[in-house]
Amino acid sequence: MQITKHICPRDCYDTCGMIAHVDEYGRLVKVSGDPDHDYTQGKLCCKGYSYTQYVYHPQRVTFPMIQEPRFSGNWKRISWDDALEIVARKMIELKNRYGSLLPMALVxxxxxxxxxxKSMEFLLRSIGPFTLASGSLCIAAGWDAHLLDFGGVRYxxxxxxxxxxxxxxxxANPAATAIxxxxxxxxxxxxxxxxxxxxxxxxxxxxxxxEFIRVHPGGDGALALxxxxxxxxxxxxxxxxxxxHSVGWEAFSSWLLQVDPQELINVSxxxxxxxxxxxxxxxxxxxVSFWPGSGLQRYANGGQNMRAIDALVAASGNLYSKGGGLYFQNIDFWKLNHEIFSSAFSTKLYDPRLVGLNALAKELGACQNPPIKLMxxxxxxxxxxxxxILSMKKRIAEMELTIAxxxxxxxxxxxxxxxxxxxTCFExxxxxxxxxxNKIGINQQAIxxxxxxRSELKISQSLSQMINHIEPGACSFPEERTSEEWFQSFTPWLKTNVEISDYRELLNGxxxxxxxxEEKGNSCNIASGKYKFLTxxxxxxxxxxIPSxxxxxxxxxxxxYRFLVLHRAEHLNxxxxxxxxxxxxILEEVCMNPSVAQRLGIEEGDTVVIYNEIGEIQMYSKLDKDVPSDILITYSWQDLFKKPVNVLTKVQETDLGQSLTGFPGVAYHDTFVNLTRGKKGGG
Ligand code: SF4
Structure with a gap:
């Protein structure tokens, strides 16, 4: 049995160390936790243990495919060369038509x-200006709140x-999201x-x-205050x-003492x-340790909620404490991969035109000079x-070419x-x-x-070769550099940031x-200057x-009804x-308070339609007395049978987010709906 080490690369708190077990036929037969990983200590979640099924899943796309006619669902196999040539020729044609690759948007x-x-992004950066979707849908408001209050949470x-x-x-719900x-x-x-x-x-x-304390949705700031x-x-x-260690306390505390406490109670x-x-x-x-999850900042007042919690952590004297303090996703992560990848380039890299992920359909539509033609x-x-989502679908239909x-x-x-x-991360x-x-590791190739x-790196390199074949010298992306050579070229970055002089030290875990x-041994959360109760x-x-x-x-x-899509351990978006x-x-269920069901004549297991002004989705009712009577909750797969629950999600911005990531986050939890018993299409 061949053994290799891996890091689960999903959007997950845990970033687990994994071991791949490969049999004599070169098949991945088991994935287990890496016992040498000092945080995840040899254990994975159910998703990690299911990777063998994921990798060999019969529905996995294993060769390039083209859909003809467009949107017909009629997919045909196509060779890599033919597919790459279609894409490369379209890119070159757009570049010639508009004078740059700005009509091409990368998401x-x-x-x-x-x-x-990051390979495709850097391929495009090495050609010239293009359009890049940017921002963080989920956590922009929280990061910005910390930046405002104390320069970001020091890790x-x-x-x-x-x-x-x-x-x-x-x-935070670590039993489901950070086991x-x-x-x-x-x-x-x-x-x-x-x-x-x-x-x-x-x-x-x-x-x-x-203790469990129930707070109203979006009332977290009121509770902290x-x-x-x-x-x-x-x-x-x-x-x-x-x-x-702070500024602005006088103004903030005098405001706080004038607030009607009943209002804080009502809101929270x-x-x-x-x-x-x-x-x-x-x-x-x-x-005292405080761990705010990311959900509480997915409201239109989410950034302000986070600032109120920050103020509580600070004024209670815990920002400087060794054991306690504020725990949050590492703000430096936002630029980490960019830093690493760009450290390996000596050729010129171009800056893209940025459009916001939070309102992508609208942002792409606003790009008129030149318009977006390729995604x-x-x-x-x-x-x-x-x-x-429905507007985004229409936007894609307007494209001359879309690649996934x-x-x-x-x-x-x-x-x-x-x-x-x-x-996948095993191939x-x-x-x-x-x-x-805050650990960094290498994925070895197991199978x-x-x-x-092909890997994203290989896809970008093949595309670069095709572009240069059609138009010699058009792309300076390193086409022949192997993964090992890339790792070697990251050495200066690794020396500074991991204190190793050879990437191979990461092969052990x-x-x-x-x-x-200057930050070593410093247990303070404050990243710069003094804590700001007023800024x-x-x-x-x-x-x-102030965090009023x-x-x-x-x-x-x-x-x-407020419609909340919450996480379970079995899925990740x-x-x-x-x-x-x-x-x-398989949870196609929407959970509701029995009083809501009674009022609408809904019984357990009934088909219900959840709808608002932009979409509707059909689910089965589940009665749950723990769900407040003004909320509907689902733990459904978000892409269940190609009927995404986010078809109900409008562009609703969080109050903060644009400072670090360029764009506000999405107030997912301010999605409001109605529901009715019956089949799709109403009644
Ligand atoms: S998805 Fe599972 S295996 Fe992957 S990092 Fe998260 S907890 Fe670990």
Whole structure:
């Protein structure tokens, strides 16, 4: 049995170390956890263990395909050379027609966070200006809030939570989305520490917590302010920290004391006794860890919610604590792969024209000089995950050519003209870093590519060769450089950031990214300067200068239910939905309070239609008394049977996000719908 080491490259907190087991016939027969990975310690989630089925799945796209006629569903096999020539000729023709590749838009998704998934972007950067979809759909508001308040969260090792006496899990559900962190939570409790979970409904994580506090959707900021107000009144805030390490406290605290506490209670939905209990526990339990999940910033007031939580962490004196403090996805991750890949280039690279991922259909339509004529999707299922999906579909129909690079015929690939089959992390080499535990490692190649699949690097190199074959000298992307040679050219970056002088040291397993020398041994979260309870920078982004109360959006009368799509351990956005092993409970269900069902004459298991002004989706009803009566919740696969639940998601921006990523995030949780019993099409 041949053994190789891998890093799971999915958009997941854990970025697990994996071991591939390959038999004498060159087949991947087992995937297990890498026991040498000091964070994931030899364990994977169910998705990781299902990789063997994923890799050899009968529906996997294993050779290039072309759809003729367009949108007909009639797919034909095509050779790599023929497919690449169609794409290369179209690119050259557009470049000649418009004077640049600006009419070509690249959309890169989070299906794979390996460095080489940047290959196509750098191929285009090496040709000239083009159009790049940018931004973070999910976490832009949170990152910007931290930037405003204290220059970004300085990375803390997540196992450091173990050293705190109290953990506030705020809208995070690690039992479903970050399973390895559950070990730290378990140990913390065994050592006598307490865990309080704040969320809109009890989750799989609730079972492992000491207290569950139910908060109204989008009311997290109100709750943080209510707790902090209580601490100010009881004089339990950390005035030493406030005096030495912050600015703006006077203005913020005097505003806070004037706020009507009943308003904070109404907006948060948390009564004064619970507020007082949390405030007292924070005051008595230093060091305290705070882990805000990403969901609570997916509201129109999401950035402001996060700023209020930041203020609570700061004023309670926990930003400087060794064990406690604020834990969040590493802000440096946003630019990491770009930094690594660009470090290997000595030739000129061009900057792209940026369009926002958060409102892609609208942004692409606004590009008129020149207009977009060609789209390339890589690791992206935007037609299932994005916003205003139906408009986006129409936008794709206007293209002269659309290409998707993927493993399966996803909703997005299905409306493309050409699909290029991509390798998985077992069929090619790559370098992968995590955004939670901060380790970086190498994917070795375990097996030959399945069918005619190619890595993103190989696809870009083949395309570059084709472009240069048609128009010699048009593209300077390194066509012949092997993965090993790329790794070698990353050496200066690896020396500075991982403190290794040879990439092969990563073959033994993932290593930690090093903080800058001046930050070593520094347990403070504050990335730069002093903590800002007041910042005029916020005004530039349309937010108040202090983290004051901004109420969550109210549902319109025609669509009185907030529609929330939540995560389960078995899926990751739209990924893995083809894997039978994860399908035991295919949840086409929408959960609702029994009182809602009764009012609408709906019984358990009935077919219901959920709809709003931009779309509708059909599901089965599930009655759940834990679901508030103004909310509908689904844990469905997001791309279930090509009927994406996000067909109901409008372009609704978060209040912050444009500073770091260039564009606001998406207020997914401000999706409002109505429902009715019956079949699709109403009634
Ligand atoms: S999906 Fe996440 S938890 Fe599962 S194997 Fe991959 S990185 Fe690990």
């Amino acid at each position: 890169r998704g989070p299906g794979n966070y390996g460095v080489f998934t 803390k090792n997540p196992t450091g939570m173990l050293n705190s006496n109290l953990l506030l899990l705020w809208g 390895h962190q559950m070990a730290t939570i378990q140990k913390l409790r065994e050592h006598g520490g307490k865990v309080i979970l704040i969320d809109i409904i009890p989750t799989a994580t609730s079972l492992h917590c000491d 209510a707790i902090l107000r209580q601490m100010v009144i009881k004089n339990t805030v950390d005035y030493s920290f406030i005096k030495d 939905g948390v009564d004064e006794h619970k507020v007082e209990m949390i405030a007292d526990q924070i005051a008595e339990s230093k060091p 390339w999707f890589t690791s992206s299922n935007y037609l299932a995950r994005g916003t205003d 690079v993927d493993h399966f015929l996803t909703s997005t690939a299905a409306v493309s003209d050409i699909v290029f089959p991509a390798t 090619c080499q790559d370098l992968v870093a995590g955004y939670w535990h 030959e590519p399945v069918g005619e699949c 993932a290593l930690p990214l090093q903080p800058p020398a 005029l920078e916020a005004l530039k982004q349309g937010c108040p200068e 109360l901004i109420n969550p959006m109210e549902p319109p009368s025609a669509y009185p 739209t990924q893995f939905s083809t894997v039978d092993w994860l399908q035991e409970n």
